[in-house]
Amino acid sequence: MAEILFPALFILLALGLPVAFAMSIAVFVALSFGSSYPNLVVVKEMFSGLDSFPLLAVPFFILAAEIMTGGAVTMALLRLAQSLVGHLKGGLGHANVVSSAMFAGISGSALADAAGPGSMMIRMMEKGGYDRSYAGALTIASSVVGPIIPPSITMIIYAMQDQEVSVGSLFMAGVLPGVLITLLVLVANGYVSHRRGYVSGAPMPGLAEIFRIFVYAIPALLLIVLIVGGIRFGIFTPTEASVIAVFYALVVGMFVYRSLRLRDLPQIVLRAALTATAVLLILGAARAFAWVLIIEGVPQFLAETIIAWDLSPIVFLLAVNLLLLIFGLFMDPLPGVMILVPILAPIALALGIDANHFAIIVIVNLTLGLTTPPVGSLIFVVSSTVKLKPSALIREMPPFFVALFGALMLITFVPILSTWLPGVSGF
Template structure:
């Protein structure tokens, strides 16, 4: 069964099958070849994999992000970010990084960030004389912050796979790594803008205009604080926070910004439903795939092999980084978390590695796979949304990849960057 499973998934992915279908078909083929279980067990495990109360937060956070986007939040945050840095050398690049970082605190999705505010920033940078391919590469590299700064869908899924961590703790743990990535992207932008002399002709806005713009952006920015403060002080659970976020987004779009119409709600609900369905389908497929691995004893055998190597915690983390970087080239983050975390997290705990620290290493590593070809879903979304050819985008990507790897190594060897904030706040 195991050999059939791996051969089938590799072949199907190479043929261009969507990840979810490749996992489902591979699991079904493995069960059929093994002959020990009925085919019905594959569908049973798919439904079992998504039968979870914490998963209810996923559709609500997606809906909240869609409501905020439909309520002109994207334009408000872009103006807010651009007013502080837009006049500097490389200023629109900094505005790109800042706006995507702010928006990530609402969407929780790298793909949504790249297709929404990211594509708008690429157009602005192109008109200002920046290379369009460079702007698209900067957008792709920065949008990775989306799943790392809370709220984050991948963190919710991770907490379901590892009982040693909580959703609230992971939300808090994502702040510092997310900000480090944003700073690294800003550093790359500074270096390249200086070398290519990317400048903005727009002067800094008057203080009065900046104050007005900041006040307009305040309701949108408060959503992040509302979610995190509410979770920290036990006002609501992460699942309940997602529902609160939906109502808050509706109030902001309809009555504060007054740009969200009732007629737009069916389309917003339909987009949210499609995104939710795609996420849950991947999760269900991953659950079936993981079940085959479990009944075949692959996690246990792999765990024992790694333990027999007697690696130190640091060598284990380096080995995990290498494994996940290779895994992320071919697999999306969500199935990566569901397949690998149940195997690797217990080993990390046995070696004395802090569960929150290990979680952030895994999450940052797997999200990095979204901008590494050949799969690189974020690259494809950015290429389509900005109409930049893939080969041109890839030529501009290496400096950003090196910066990401530097941040990953820093997070690996300095656990406090991931653990200080959640431990300080009592998680």
């Protein structure tokens, strides 16, 4: 079946079908022409992939992010970011990056980062004299931290595929890599801003003004502390944390910022439902796709082959980086995690590679695929936002590719970035 499955998948992706439909149809084709299994197995496996209590956290975290965005949280974070770095050369670009890092602690999604604060910052940067295509490219790069800084939907899915890690340990493991990516994208923006003369016209605010803006943003920032702290100290599970995040977002939006009204909720719930449905369709299709690979013995064959090569851990990680970067060109992170982690994680464990370290390498690798053509979802989301062709955005990406891939190499070869916080946190 595998000899039919992969060609069918690539042909369907090349025709422009959404990933979920491409994988589902490819599995149907493989079963119809390469096996005696009934096609009903596909439906069964898709439902089995979604029949999971921890998976309930995904739609609730998506809903919490939508409520917080509707409750003026995005503007509070933008104002805080601008007060901290807006006066520097390339200040609006720096504010874009910092606000994305802050919003990542709420959304858990790169696409939500780009569509939320990213779209607002693009408009602000264009008014401030930045090229629209550059503002869009910077937003693509800054949104990468969405699935890295906790909470992260991708980490929840990863923990379901690898029993050696927990959602809590991955949340802690992602903090320093997320900060590293943010810092290197800031450096890239500073370099480009210096060369192009993107100066800030905003004066540096006084300490009193910064403190006032910070206090206003505290309710938004506390959501991150609530989620990570509650999971760390065993107060609630990640699934329970997602529900608590929804109620916290409602209270903050309606009674603290007072910008969320009851009549807004149906539209917010509808947007969250559509996003969650798209994510769950991908996960269900990926489960069916992975089932075919398991039936065919592909994971076992690859594992035995790689172990027989007797690779050192460093060479293995370099090979994994190359494989995942190529895989990310054609596949979104969530199906990538469901298909590849059951194959690669046991090999990494056998080679003595820390499970949290390897998980962050995989997640960062696959997330970078959102920034690369031909299937880079961030490119198309931002392209529709700025009304520019994807090619115009891609031409502005090289400085950010250098920053992002530099961060990936540091994360790969400096394990303490991913292992220190889980260790001191007791995971």
